[in-house]
Amino acid sequence: MSVIARWLGPVLLLSGAAFLLSDYHNDVYRKMLLWVALALGYNFLFGICGQVAFSHFAFYGIGAYSVVILLFQFHLPLPLAIVLGVVICVLVALAVAIPSTRLEGFYLALATLALAQLFVVVLNEGGALTGGTSGIANYRLPDIFGVRIRGPWFTAVIVLLVVGTYAVLWRLDRSWFGRACRAVRDNPEAAAAMGVNVARTKVIAFTLTSALAGIAGMVYAFVDNTVNPPIFGIDNAFLLLFMVIVGGAGRHAGAVIGAVLLFLLPFWLSPVVGHHHVLVFGVLVLAAILLQPRGLIGLFDFAKKPS
């Protein structure tokens, strides 16, 4: 009972906020929540398991596109489309992760960079299936049990997604698997000596977080009711990495802070630097790595107990 109460509080609080916001602010709020969900997943992969991958945002796109294509090109029912979408994400993730995690080093980073690049090409060249360069638009979320979910209620769905993602990752982080991930990050040889299957741990962490990104993507598909190639470009993959680094890699709170800050920063910066906020992000990341490798959350810890 207390477990349910612990998760119910944040859900009510976060979705309650949506009912107080205007339509425009609801839209901004939804996208911010989705970035938080992505950053939480990516933090598990990069911060806790220590793997650099650039495909997280591509999986977000794969999830979004597969659910839209399965629903509106193949006319499958929603639950089946969601399950198949997750299966697609898992299969692609396995195909990339199994070869690239066999070796020491940063082969996964390269393979996923190539995958992210290829994904956009496939979207552009996909013809009628993906809608080519203009993507797919003019669809809406099918009714669930005859109820049409929209407005702040849809925001509540996203809140459920974020809290659900957090609950899964929080639980995993505290399980033997989370410890195995941290061991693989800090010292693969020692982890292997203690009986952790390093390659398998990496593959599972990658596949799991990629599937979570795919699920977030499925929800995103109905935020703007349009999916098109420019949304899923390589720039956002970098942005996600930067969010986690600036916030503090390896800490859930860090991922949330980084995602919120880097998502909102362009709104405040645009009067000053126009569209060039990415330059500011680059400088922030460099400063974080050089001056405070534990990110903003590290600064916070430092301020809390000066020693």
Next chain:
Amino acid sequence: MQDFLELAVGAAASGCVYGLLALAYLLMIRPTGIINFAVGEWAMVAAFGGFLLLSKLEWPYPLGMAAVLGFMLLVGWATERIAVRPLVARGAPLIAPILALLGMLVIFREIVSISFPPDPHPVPYAFGIGRLDFGLLGGSYQSFFIIGVTLLVFAATWLFFERTLAGRMFEAVALHRRAAALMGINLFRVTALSFAGGAGAAGLAGLLVSPNISAHYQMGVPLAIQGFTALVIGGVGRVEGALLGGLLLAFAEQLTVRYAPIPSGFAQGVPLLFLMVFLLVRPTGLLKARA
């Protein structure tokens, strides 16, 4: 057959460009273990240097090329000074400089995208537009120029590593950092030189390929992927491997575009496919490092 020979020179030229990019990675990975994803961005910076000096200011080609390459050596050195040395000196884990270089990648790209309008910028050919034929083999002046320059660079690099004391120092650091440091080799100087050399090689690749694809602020990432794939194919251990890997990748790409019945955009999938296959089947690359 005629068709294939027509393709061969062009493919060899792209292969040489990939080879140069792979060489840039290799120069930095061997002594430091650092994968620098900004290699593609360096190529992009050099391409814009070519646009500025050769197209806009109309400097003579050899002078402009020398100036761009000199500038790139400086860029590489500065990158090492800003993003790598403080972290290595502090004893940070290997991932830290790699991430810092990703930050630099974005900074390079944004500076260029702020400084130039977003459309493609033309860069001139070294010898203008023209065609050269050797019996059955034929191709543009630029293709032969690329092949010639690349062979020269690889020959020079090979001689540097095999025949000079400084080159042996690089090898010593690659084999065992601590031992090399104890033998009196200045690790920081080797790292700085490897980054300057890497930027030089990447810059050369960017300058050579830019007349064909035009300088554009987004040209970096595909080049970075192709260069690294070439490196994985050839193997990280040997300088010749970089060139071999580049040539194989380019031929595979061009043959796919020419003969496979798929949209030409999918040729960008060839590097990923190669990467996967080589990591599964032959993770050490085609050429093994000499003991």
